[in-house]
Amino acid sequence: MYRYDNGDADVVFEDGSTLRTRAIIMGVGAQPNVEWLATSGLEIDNGMVVDSNQLCHDRVGAVGDVASFPWSGATHVRIEHWQVATDHAGALARHWMTGEQSPALIPYFWSDQYGKKIQMLGHPRPDDDVVRVKDTGEGQWLGVYSRDGIVTGLVALNQPRALMLSKPLLEQPTALDEALTTMPWAPSPTG
Numbered sequence: 001m002y003r004y005d006n007g008d009a010d011v012v013f014e015d016g017s018t019l020r021t022r023a024i025i026m027g028v029g030a031q032p033n034v035e036w037l038a039t040s041g042l043e044i045d046n047g048m049v050v051d052s053n054q055l056c057h058d059r060v061g062a063v064g065d066v067a068s069f070p071w072s073g074a075t076h077v078r079i080e081h082w083q084v085a086t087d088h089a090g091a092l093a094r095h096w097m098t099g100e101q102s103p104a105l106i107p108y109f110w111s112d113q114y115g116k117k118i119q120m121l122g123h124p125r126p127d128d129d130v131v132r133v134k135d136t137g138e139g140q141w142l143g144v145y146s147r148d149g150i151v152t153g154l155v156a157l158n159q160p161r162a163l164m165l166s167k168p169l170l171e172q173p174t175a176l177d178e179a180l181t182t183m184p185w186a187p188s189p190t191g
């Protein structure tokens with residue numbers, strides 16, 4: 001990166017091309033520290049691999065940032081958010097105390113940034129489709145993610161009520177078209 005006196009910077013990419021920028025946002029990731037478990041016999045793959053009850057072994061559970069847990073049937077994900085850690089802990093404690101199977105967890109996070117509340121439900125992939133609804137034009141909106149026509153997640157900027165009302169959309173597979181016509185935040189029909 002080359003920095004100019006006026007604060008601009010040239011970002012140099014791996015292929016040698018450059019991009020002049022005014023501001024740079026850096027996303028700093030985290031890596032689970034699980035090397036010490038390498039010979040434990042537990043399955044380690046981007047964290048400690050657990051089942052839907054947060055178990056990686058009959059008597060070993062893992063919760064929160066270090067746990068790679070089943071999401072949406074097919075895949076395992078590791079999510080670094082407070083509410084996920086709390087929900088994991090509740091699920092594991094309930095299972096160990098009662099033997100009950102834990103219901104599927106719906107990932108949720110919030111973050112307050114510069115007076116704005118950002119919230120997300122679900123775990124959409126970067127290439128999911130997204131449509132923006134309930135947009136006031138004043139920095140308040142709800143984004144609805146979908147894949148193959150099924151809702152996969154929601155993200156809200158200063159729309160906490162709309163987001164929370166949307167949780168049922170992820171509790172069972174819901175068609176995007178249905179969400180866009182039946183939810184309280186659905187756009188008004190036109191024409």
Ligand SMILES: Cc1cc2nc3c(=O)[nH]c(=O)nc-3n(C[C@H](O)[C@H](O)[C@H](O)COP(=O)(O)OP(=O)(O)OC[C@H]3O[C@@H](n4cnc5c(N)ncnc54)[C@H](O)[C@@H]3O)c2cc1C
Nearest residue numbers: 033063064065066079080081082083085108109110111112
């Ligand atoms: C800067 C920052 C901002 C964040 N902002 C948000 C946000 O806005 N919203 C949100 O939802 N999430 C946010 N997060 C993520 C959130 O903090 C984590 O997802 C959450 O704390 C995970 O909880 P945890 O219990 O899994 O892990 P932790 O909170 O990391 O707790 C793990 C504990 O284990 C201890 N430990 C580690 N190794 C050992 C060992 N070998 N022996 C004994 N103890 C050990 C650690 O010291 C630590 O106290 C943020 C994280 C960071 C770093």
